Amino acid sequence: MTDLTDMNKESESQARIADAMTAPSLGIEEPQPTIPADALEDPAPQPVPDLQTVSEERSLMQDAWITMRSRPLFWISAALIFVFLLMAAFPQLFVFSGRTPDWSDLDKARMGPDSVAIFGYDLQGQDIYVRTIYGARASILVGVCTALGAAVIGVVLGTLGGFIGRFLDTLLSRTADVFFAIPLLLGGILIMYTFRTTAESPYFVVVFKVVMALSVLGWPNVYRLMRSSVMQVKPSEYVMAAKALGANPLRIIGSHIIPNAIAPVIVVSTIDLGSYIATEATLSYLGIGLQAPAISWGIAISDASAIGYVRNAPHMLLFPSLFLSLTVLAFIMMGEVVRDAMDPKLR
């Protein structure tokens, strides 16, 4: 579990290891000095000796930011995420040929790339490049909204359960167990079939349904983390001090508990965001997520993955798959960089 005190402990032990490095060897070291090698190769050298003053002046977020910005992986994933967010918000910025996603020329169906359509044409003779660009919106919208939705539900209930405890905690935890017991994709399929969408359903309604379905199934993850994290923070001195000074519970929760307990939630939400995007694509692939007039990578991959098409026109499958995978990759990488920055123990 990510624990704030771990950071200090861990940095201390790193300092000890660093000390051991400079100390004269005792001669009983194995030929492969695994531990010192680790300590040397840690990517982010921190000013270890100043730790005491540092942790007083900087918040966890500032510390995390300083660690993150020195890692190339952070900048790569941040750049990818920025591009995909831009693509989702303003797809027209990326289209230079002037074609709309509805543009089609049946004569060109399944043809390979040419000078205008650099990714080739799909079944309907539509420009795959344009449709892939416009497809970003669905994935990003579902991913971001679901991660936010699950985080909000999980944080609110987790804080309540962890802070108030007793009967409420039992009730919430058992409820979370029930939702946790239904695998994400299985539950997603069930919910999407119950609240079925048709080709006529408005775009945002369908997106909203997918978001709701995945948030309802995803919140127990956040809830469990938040609850245990709140329970760790609750007995600390500053909370007691705030209580003794007469701060009301809402203020204690808002300005002491949540800021100190939220770190693991941020990490898990970022990593989960990638898997929500993948699940949305899978639902659309199975034909029960977004439906045909809507543009989505999942639908495009589903259309292209009939075996005859895969054999003769693999470009139809390749490009949407590539974009989908890159998006998922970007968010998972970002989540890992954030986790490493907030929890040095896992480095």
Next chain:
Amino acid sequence: MGKYIIRRVLQMIPVLLGTTFLIYLLVFLLPGDPTDGRCGQRPCSPEYVASFRAEYNLDKPFIVQYLLYLGKLLHGDLGTNFYGNTVVSELAVRYPVTLKLAVMAIIIEAVVGIAAGVAAGMRKGKFVDNLITITTLVLISIPVFVIGSLAQLVLGVKWHIFPVTSTNGTFDQLILPAIVLAALNVAYAARLTRTSLVENLRADYVRTAKAKGLSALRTVGIHTLRNSLIPVITYIGASFGSLLGGAIVTERIFNVNGVGSFLFRSINTQDGVSVVGTVVVLVFVYLVVNLLVDILYGVLDPRMSRD
């Protein structure tokens, strides 16, 4: 230990009740009339609709329906679907195939995942480590249906290494689907093994073992690995759920006649009884597997069962 197991089993009961209720509620809400299309082109006669609804308890209030269903469930009766076959018999035909697929996937996941994780963890920061970390990252990012379609094309259609589709679910027909199904979890298992191993290699007892002069093989193989694998085993057990979900996609791509494709077909034909029955059984299996993993966890790490 006995107390721990009993507590675990008791804890499972409310979860099971909650999930069956939730699933039943969801399917009960399924829009559309189940008698639609049952009488050819014409609408069904009111008498037929009434007798149909009575037979499947559709005329009673929801909560009564659920309780009646639960009562039957306790007797191992999952109901009879709208085609007149019992769900149990439908599942009995298909379960062995999916079970075979899932077990093969779990074995691949455990063997490949742990081996790769140990290889990476032992050489942290070296080439092997980076290679494995990047490979797993790529595997995690590519959705299972993309891996499935590509594997089918390249390994099945182009290179003829594996059968393209499955006809009767024999071992050789299931190898490729199992690899595809396991791909994602292999990546997670490898990363978890690596993280856990790296963390444990820093522990004091490892330094002690080294200081005593134990060989590197023994230090890692006996001392560190045993402790490092505990979270991995938990993960592999928990990953069973995502395997069951993934099986729906994988079975569809490779035309495997298992529980996943049955569920998908039942959903498409709005065969509510089959959907509820199948999902309830899947969730039940998932919970039992998790229970077994928890008990195993208690055996491996005595601190867990003592509190």
